[in-house]
Amino acid sequence: xxxxxxxxxxxxxxxxxxxxxxxxxxxxxxxxxxxxxxxxxxxxxxxxxxxxxxxxxxxxxxxxxxxxxxxxxxxxxxxxxxxxxxxxxxxxxxxxxxxxxxxxxxxxxxxxxxxxxxxxxxxxxxxxxxxxxxxxxxxxxxxxxxxxxxxxxxxxxxxxxxxxxxxxxxxxxxxxxxxxxxxxxxxxxxxxxxxxxxxxxxxxxxxxxxxxxxxxxxxxxxxxxxxxxx
Numbered sequence: 001x002x003x004x005x006x007x008x009x010x011x012x013x014x015x016x017x018x019x020x021x022x023x024x025x026x027x028x029x030x031x032x033x034x035x036x037x038x039x040x041x042x043x044x045x046x047x048x049x050x051x052x053x054x055x056x057x058x059x060x061x062x063x064x065x066x067x068x069x070x071x072x073x074x075x076x077x078x079x080x081x082x083x084x085x086x087x088x089x090x091x092x093x094x095x096x097x098x099x100x101x102x103x104x105x106x107x108x109x110x111x112x113x114x115x116x117x118x119x120x121x122x123x124x125x126x127x128x129x130x131x132x133x134x135x136x137x138x139x140x141x142x143x144x145x146x147x148x149x150x151x152x153x154x155x156x157x158x159x160x161x162x163x164x165x166x167x168x169x170x171x172x173x174x175x176x177x178x179x180x181x182x183x184x185x186x187x188x189x190x191x192x193x194x195x196x197x198x199x200x201x202x203x204x205x206x207x208x209x210x211x212x213x214x215x216x217x218x219x220x221x222x223x224x225x226x227x228x229x230x
């Protein structure tokens with residue numbers, strides 16, 4: 001019933017002629033938090049527009065996306081890889097590029113109204129598929145959800161995911177985190193992926209080499225980043 005009411009209210013606003021959609025602006029992580037946790041922005045904000053149709057009514061959604069990466073983990077992995085003597089240059093290079101990632105997306109609708117839950121679910125599902133595809137994650141599925149509190153005091157639901165990545169001939173378990181909430185006449189979606197276990201690489205001519213991953217610490221850092229997205 002609540003979903004139906006949400007869609008009806010949404011259509012009333014759209015039908016009233018309030019079809020202008022202002023430009024989206026990036027949902028960013030505070031610089032001090034990035035510096036303290038060893039993360040950084042990866043590239044510049046990406047702007048995009050989408051046309052959606054609800055009950056025959058077309059409207060535009062503007063989006064701004066931002067990518068972040070865990071430089072600290074990347075350096076840690078690179079330092080460990082340098083100690084391995086049996087990896088090929090290609091294996092060492094691939095391992096050194098592996099790290100945790102986070103993407104933030106801000107969506108702006110006409111008149112600054114918030115997304116109905118059905119549309120939010122559709123868009124988040126597409127972002128999950130995109131993240132899984134870009135990182136070659138298989139069987140990326142939700143496992144449970146918890147609560148966390150944003151830096152401004154708002155409590156949100158944090159959905160947890162698991163999946164698998166084929167990496168240098170082995171399969172690595174990864175975790176995912178997803179959250180969304182309304183913010184200043186827009187909606188924010190955040191989605192992160194991090195390694196969930198040690199990475200074991202077996203060179204063709206040698207013994208297995210293990211890259212140690214502190215999954216608990218990676219999870220803590222990512223949750224803190226999500227808490228400080230504005």
